Amino acid sequence: MTEQDSKPKAFLYVVVCAAGIAADVTKLITAAQERGWEVGVIATPVAMGGFFDTAAVEAQTGRPIRSAWRTPGDPRPFPPPDAVLVAPATFNTINKWAAGTADTLALGTLCEAYGLGVPTAVLPCVGEALAAHPAYRASLLRLRGMGVRFGEPYSGEVQEDGVRPEFGWERGLDLL
Numbered sequence: 777m778t779e780q781d782s783k784p785k786a787f788l789y790v791v792v793c794a795a796g797i798a799a800d801v802t803k804l805i806t807a808a809q810e811r812g813w814e815v816g817v818i819a820t821p822v823a824m825g826g827f828f829d830t831a832a833v834e835a836q837t838g839r840p841i842r843s844a845w846r847t848p849g850d851p852r853p854f855p856p857p858d859a860v861l862v863a864p865a866t867f868n869t870i871n872k873w874a875a876g877t878a879d880t881l882a883l884g885t886l887c888e889a890y891g892l893g894v895p896t897a898v899l900p901c902v903g904e905a906l907a908a909h910p911a912y913r914a915s916l917l918r919l920r921g922m923g924v925r926f927g928e929p930y931s932g933e934v935q936e937d938g939v940r941p942e943f944g945w946e947r948g949l950d951l952l
Contacts, residue, residue: 785814786858788952789889791882794822795864795901797932797943801828804863804945805836811949816854818842820869820882845881860889861948864901864930867912874915890922897951899927899943907931925951 788808792798801817808815815837824830824843834841840853862869869883878884889896898919906912907929920926927947934940 784855785812787855788813788815789854789857789860789885790815790817791860791862791865791869791886792817792819792823792828793862793864793866793869793882793901794820794825794827795866795932796827797864797901797930798823798827799829800943800945801863802832802836804861804948805833807946807949808861809836813859813949815839816842816857818882818885820866820880842881845884856892857889857894859952860886860894860896861899861952862886862896863899863945863948864943865898866900867902867906867909870898870900870902870919871911871915874918890924895925895952896923897925897927897948899945899948900929901932901943902929903931904933927951 790801790804792801805815816839817833817837819841821843830841842853872883873886876887878887886896902912916926927944930943932940
């Protein structure tokens with residue numbers, strides 16, 4: 777065994793929000809694992825309500841999905857993150873995060889990552905009508921000012937040729 781083999785893998789927190797494209801989050805996990813990351817998933821409470829296959833994600837990562845706060849006596853199920861990727865990131869999550877609202881484990885984790893200096897990237901999945909809202913634009917500016925790295929926005933809208941564009945999960949990994 778070489779020294780590199782005995783080194784623990786870098787740990788990536790993937791924060792999953794409630795957007796239809798979340799059904800494909802296993803693509804992101806596969807890409808991250810192929811790049812040498814160990815992955816733990818934190819989902820918003822709404823995302824846990826059927827937006828992705830939780831059993832498949834837990835099998836793939838070998839860890840439980842986190843969505844609720846742990847009690848003080850419970851062990852930490854994940855090591856500290858080396859990086860955080862929010863994908864897909866919704867209008868609601870982006871705005872609450874920028875405002876410093878930590879009313880869910882996912883948002884609390886994102887707010888804390890900034891204070892810990894953890895590199896954070898985001899793949900927004902926000903429809904054009906919501907993206908036009910001034911609060912959203914202000915949130916993007918605030919988060920960018922905090923050093924958060926953003927991928928190209930994804931609206932999920934069907935293009936003129938009738939095809940829905942690919943989400944591009946790996947772009948988030950490239951940002952890290």
